[in-house]
Amino acid sequence: MKDGPDIARIAALIGDPARANMLTALMGGRALTASELAQEAGITAQTASSHLARLAEGGLIGQRRQGRHRYHQLASAEVAALLEALMGFAAGAGHLRRRPGPRDPAMRRARVCYDHLAGEMGTIMFESMLARGHLVRADETIVLTDAGRDFARAFLQAEPGGKSRAPLCRECLDWSERRSHLAGQMGRAMLGRMTDLGWARRQSDSRVIRFSPEGERQFHAMFSG
Amino acid sequence: MKDGPDIARIAALIGDPARANMLTALMGGRALTASELAQEAGITAQTASSHLARLAEGGLIGQRRQGRHRYHQLASAEVAALLEALMGFAAGAGHLRRRPGPRDPAMRRARVCYDHLAGEMGTIMFESMLARGHLVRADETIVLTDAGRDFARAFLQAEPGGKSRAPLCRECLDWSERRSHLAGQMGRAMLGRMTDLGWARRQSDSRVIRFSPEGERQFHAMFSG
């Protein structure tokens, strides 16, 4: 009928509740098996299989074989960004599947959002970095200042960003806090460094991030209000 | 089942072909009547009516009554940005409803994308402004330089941006050109100024923008490669 990209096709892919649940689960950033995703979505393995095939055909997910397991993951950070945009809008429009924000207190406190820190601690870090002038807003986008670059270099023990062309700093709406947290390359690197330092570790079966008492202390020393 | 925003609900709204066609038509930026949208989507008025009610309930569109007409439009620039993101991904993933890019040569040449200039001339302007240092990329976002601000002030006869909190400069993937053009406040202002100056005017029944010969000459003088 009309020209232009076929947005209906990929929107319809995301629009099925079972597939949306799977994609949301994959926002955890790690690759999951078909069985795990089936459980996540509350459907049987056969059904999940056909959904996964469709998602792959639509370019939303990719898979790796490993022995008799087959791991599924989001196809790219672009897909994650698209899902984030949808989540942000859905949260803003008041379409929540349950209460405003995750019910589990641990999820509210700290969780992973694809590859970066989200939840209360995510927003604390983000706002602290803004307050200290490590980040600034420019036209509603986020830029790392020179001071921020020094800070990042010292904390990460590496040059922030490197050669990748992905956005260095992005703002991601946290739907439990209704405020923003840091995404993009920097967001990924910051979380990675915190786990490397032993401040925090990922819960194996969920998106929850558990901080050790010492890790939490260091975190607050670094990002205190 | 899961916590978090209900992305399935709004994705499903966009995922129906008829509704997607309507939303795409509304990307033209102007408010349209139910009959016009029905024709656009190739369905009857009754069917369109129920689709429009659902879109409104989902917060994607809003409507204004005016006499016995009822005009429908996108609810916000945020919705437009969401649709743009979907279009960008769909185009990138190769999901085109027809050939790569709009079929109509005039559409390819210059058209409106919600509220800014798109098509070949949109990309020419954007790349010229980058080449002249009026805009720079920073972490894949676009920032207006001081020189660019001077240029904009002179051309627009106004301070770019004003007090609005919307992004000043955004990059929007042009799916006919497969390159970017300028969106955001600046994109809107630039197009508005060009029509004010009589360089171009909108085709009443489509998204095509027609440049006058003199307007096109001035345009190229200002944004020549």
Next chain:
DNA sequence: TTCATGCTTCGATCATAACCGAAGCATCCA
């Protein structure tokens, strides 16, 4: 080889919702 596990394909069922014809409301015009 034989068995178990993880996953996919096949076939059939069933529910959702997209659709239109007809009728019902408004609004505007004469």
Next chain:
DNA sequence: TGGATGCTTCGGTTATGATCGAAGCATGAA
């Protein structure tokens, strides 16, 4: 007032696709 237009509501049909049981295929273990 009567009639035209724009749109919505109602009712019923139909098609899409989401789902699962059962069987089929791989892979790896015994």
